[in-house]
Amino acid sequence: DIQMTQSPSAMSASVGDRVTITCRASQGISNSLAWFQQKPGKVPKRLIHTASSLQSGVPSRFSGSGSGTEFTLTITSLQPEDFATYYCLQYNSYPRTFGQGTKVQIK
Amino acid sequence: EVQLVESGGGLVQPGGSLRLSCAASGFTFSSYEMNWVRQAPGKGLEWLSYISSSGDTIYYADSVKGRFTISRDNAKNSLSLQMNSLRAEETAIYYCVCGGWLAYWGQGTLVTVSS
Numbered sequence: 001d002i003q004m005t006q007s008p009s010a011m012s013a014s015v016g017d018r019v020t021i022t023c024r025a026s027q028g029i030s031n032s033l034a035w036f037q038q039k040p041g042k043v044p045k046r047l048i049h050t051a052s053s054l055q056s057g058v059p060s061r062f063s064g065s066g067s068g069t070e071f072t073l074t075i076t077s078l079q080p081e082d083f084a085t086y087y088c089l090q091y092n093s094y095p096r097t098f099g100q101g102t103k104v105q106i107k
Numbered sequence: 108e109v110q111l112v113e114s115g116g117g118l119v120q121p122g123g124s125l126r127l128s129c130a131a132s133g134f135t136f137s138s139y140e141m142n143w144v145r146q147a148p149g150k151g152l153e154w155l156s157y158i159s160s161s162g163d164t165i166y167y168a169d170s171v172k173g174r175f176t177i178s179r180d181n182a183k184n185s186l187s188l189q190m191n192s193l194r195a196e197e198t199a200i201y202y203c204v205c206g207g208w209l210a211y212w213g214q215g216t217l218v219t220v221s222s
Contacts, residue, residue, distance in 0.1 A: 034208055043202070043212045044152060087152055091208050094166040096142070096154040
């Protein structure tokens with residue numbers, strides 16, 4: 001099984017900050033990676049697929065990059081509505097595996 | 108608009124069984140792969156099972172293999188998850204999710220395993 005390791009597990013940031021979250025796969029997954037955002041009590045929402053393709057309707061301050069085993073999610077200017085938990089998901093093979101999540105909190 | 112509505116959650120004793128259902132609408136259900144994903148209280152997301160659009164191909168996470176069974180009825184636009192031998196640590200919200208890349212999610216149904 002492919003293990004997905006996310007870092008950091010939690011972080012504090014201020015509105016306007018640039019935020020970067022990293023996801024590392026235990027083996028190469030090409031660009032078969034998605035990023036999800038989940039707010040408390042809400043359903044996860046897919047932000048990015050194919051490592052860098054923005055889901056329709058997602059603000060352009062979100063971007064994804066990477067290929068193979070190293071991936072990043074970047075939020076260029078953090079907004080109040082972006083405080084949430086973020087998960088990566090590999091869909092290169094089964095079983096699908098998520099990262100453990102990164103909680104972005106208000107500093 | 109894609110709509111996925113789960114049902115069948117509730118309280119069950121350890122060792123018991125429960126059958127979850129997911130009613131799909133707003134898209135051609137028979138053309139899409141489907142999945143079940145769960146999330147224990149305060150924990151992360153865990154993928155559980157996949158079924159192909161025709162139902163011919165099925166995968167499970169090791170944690171549920173042999174105890175959970177995924178199925179679908181394309182004529183009724185419905186997805187199911189039969190869960191047997193449930194454990195306390197499987198208390199979670201169970202989500203029905205459309206697409207091999209987990210594009211669309213239902214609101215989830217809460218399963219509580221407790222005596």
